[in-house]
Amino acid sequence: MGRVIAAGVALGLCAVLLGSPPATADSGGGRLDLAVTLDDRPITNATVMIDPAKQIELTVTASNSGGTPVKVRSVRVSGVALALTFFAYDTTAPFEVPAHSRVTRTFVLDMADLSGQAIGLLPSTVELLDAQRGTLGEASTVADIRGSLWSVYGAFGLAMLVLTVLAWLTALLALARHRLPANRWRRGLRFLPAGFGTGLVAVVSLSVLRLVPPEPAIEIPVVLGAAVIAFLLGYLTPHPAPGPDSDETVRFSDTTREFNR
Numbered sequence: 659m660g661r662v663i664a665a666g667v668a669l670g671l672c673a674v675l676l677g678s679p680p681a682t683a684d685s686g687g688g689r690l691d692l693a694v695t696l697d698d699r700p701i702t703n704a705t706v707m708i709d710p711a712k713q714i715e716l717t718v719t720a721s722n723s724g725g726t727p728v729k730v731r732s733v734r735v736s737g738v739a740l741a742l743t744f745f746a747y748d749t750t751a752p753f754e755v756p757a758h759s760r761v762t763r764t765f766v767l768d769m770a771d772l773s774g775q776a777i778g779l780l781p782s783t784v785e786l787l788d789a790q791r792g793t794l795g796e797a798s799t800v801a802d803i804r805g806s807l808w809s810v811y812g813a814f815g816l817a818m819l820v821l822t823v824l825a826w827l828t829a830l831l832a833l834a835r836h837r838l839p840a841n842r843w844r845r846g847l848r849f850l851p852a853g854f855g856t857g858l859v860a861v862v863s864l865s866v867l868r869l870v871p872p873e874p875a876i877e878i879p880v881v882l883g884a885a886v887i888a889f890l891l892g893y894l895t896p897h898p899a900p901g902p903d904s905d906e907t908v909r910f911s912d913t914t915r916e917f918n919r
Contacts, residue, residue, distance in 0.1 A: 690728055690755060690795030693719040694784045701784070701799035705871075709804045710773040719762045720786060720795060722755040728794060729754050730786045733765055737780040737801055739865060739872040740858070744811045745775040748787075777805035777812050778866035781873050800871045807866070815862035822855030829892065836898040846893035853888020857881030 695717045696706045708714060716735065722728050730753050736746040747767060755761045782801040786794045806812065829849050832838050838845045861877045864870040 689724070690730075690786055691721040691723065692784065692786065692795045692797040693721075694797040694799075696799075702797060705779070705800045705802050706782075707802040707804065708769065708772065710769050710771070711804075714767050714769060716765045716767055716784065717762065718765070718784065718786065719760060720755045721760045722757055725757050727754050727756050729788065730794060731789045732787045733763075734785045734787055735767065735769075735782065736785070737776055737782040737803070739776075739780050739811065740861065740877060741874075742814075744780065744814075745772055747772075772803060773805045773809065775805065775810050776803045777807060777809050778803060779868050779871040780811070780865065781871055802868060811862070812866060815859065815866060818855055818858045818862065822852060822859050825852035825855050828852075833895055838892075838895060838898050840898060842893050845895055846889040846891075849888045849892030850885055853885035853891075854881060856888065857884030860884065 694701050696708075697715050698717070699706060716733070718733060720728075720730065730751075732748050732750045732752075734746060734748045737744050747769060749765050749767065751763065751765060753761060753763060780801050780803060781798065783796050783798050785796040788794055829852055832848065838848060857880050861872045861880050865872045870876055
């Protein structure tokens, strides 16, 4: 049981520490500078609210400072937390940005499905993609998504909460029954999954409550900090005292020796 819990928490940790980098267009395709507005509100350095029940109007202004035209195939709106993509919407709308020129395009997006995919604050990105799905240009923001608690992101947080509670119960029950390893380092490792899980739950909770978005500069220190604290708690737990069975075994052995004499 303990190994299953540790494996579940470890998967969540891998999501934080590992993540595939976004694909980028090759140098021959050129790069674009983007200015993006959502319902006429600039998204740069702002938190934009997305209500899945309403259509949103996305306006993208692409500037090409290079010497060759750049062909855009589609626009993507995506949201990432803990290095996992929880929603992504692609709209195919081919257009070309001539050299040393600027082109503006407006897209109307129906994101009704977003209610079942995410909730709370999520770092989000608007990207222009080429025919090979490489990124030509992007703009980042924080989206305040008015989705459901039972969305994929919400369910992920609830699953991590259950696994974390089980991890703590397993470790504390072993402590109460004096079944922790005698070695301090091994005792610390026994508490480590519970610490990782606590950090993950804290990151998701802050996001769902719309307090702090799960950006790498925040989520990694929180998760690693909680893991270190849990490890130290395990490391500093008292040496497990011998149980009643051990005492009875010792007394039985002593009695047997006396009888043989």
